Amino acid sequence: MNRNHADDTDDTSEDRILQRVLSDSAYDRVRTERFSHFKQPVPKKLGVQCALIGALALTLPLYGLFPSGTAAYLPTVAPSTASPIVLLMGLFALATQLGTASLLVGVALYRVRHEPLTEDQAVSLFTTETFATYLGFGTGGLATVVLLSLFALGLGGESTLGAYVAAMDGTNPFRTSGLGVTVETFATVALAGALAVYVARGYVTTRLASLY
Numbered sequence: 001m002n003r004n005h006a007d008d009t010d011d012t013s014e015d016r017i018l019q020r021v022l023s024d025s026a027y028d029r030v031r032t033e034r035f036s037h038f039k040q041p042v043p044k045k046l047g048v049q050c051a052l053i054g055a056l057a058l059t060l061p062l063y064g065l066f067p068s069g070t071a072a073y074l075p076t077v078a079p080s081t082a083s084p085i086v087l088l089m090g091l092f093a094l095a096t097q098l099g100t101a102s103l104l105v106g107v108a109l110y111r112v113r114h115e116p117l118t119e120d121q122a123v124s125l126f127t128t129e130t131f132a133t134y135l136g137f138g139t140g141g142l143a144t145v146v147l148l149s150l151f152a153l154g155l156g157g158e159s160t161l162g163a164y165v166a167a168m169d170g171t172n173p174f175r176t177s178g179l180g181v182t183v184e185t186f187a188t189v190a191l192a193g194a195l196a197v198y199v200a201r202g203y204v205t206t207r208l209a210s211l212y
Helices: 002-021 026-033 040-055 060-065 067-072 085-115 119-155 157-167 183-208
Strands: none
Touching: 026 119, 040 085, 040 119, 040 183, 060 067, 060 119, 067 157, 085 119, 085 183, 119 157
16 A cells, blocks of 8 residues: 555656646746756745744854853853854855845746746746755855854853864854844844745745646
């Protein structure tokens, strides 16, 4: 029974691919014929980016949980006033995620407004979507992971953070940045950004549904 179910699933997947190849939509044909590691629909990609942006907001509770012994390595123990240099990476990750999410939303809305697309338009949209996906998931995702990993070091206490600083020849990722962007402000903006992408995802999903 499980084998039959697996066979049915494979047949369904093949049918969907065939339908896209034979589809009147140039965009669906291009997506099927061209290579990409990420073939998920735009709404699913926006869902992943929403999660990545929301993860950036974890910097606030992580910073608040730092043991008191880490105070020697921090500009201040209060996340409402602390502005560590490591937030530069966080701002880069946030800008990358929001920028690429905007590109994905633009791709979806352009498709809705201009269907049926020409072959050249479909290729351009696919190229833009692929670029935004790789940049968002790859560069932005990596920056997010590194940022949260550095914040997680603080949870290990003075010894862990001290060992890291020593291994990096005295480079302390939590020294004062002078940016004026606090951990609390950064986390709030990240949370607001995640909410904005979530709302945009719902809107895009509704608009794309009108094509089928």
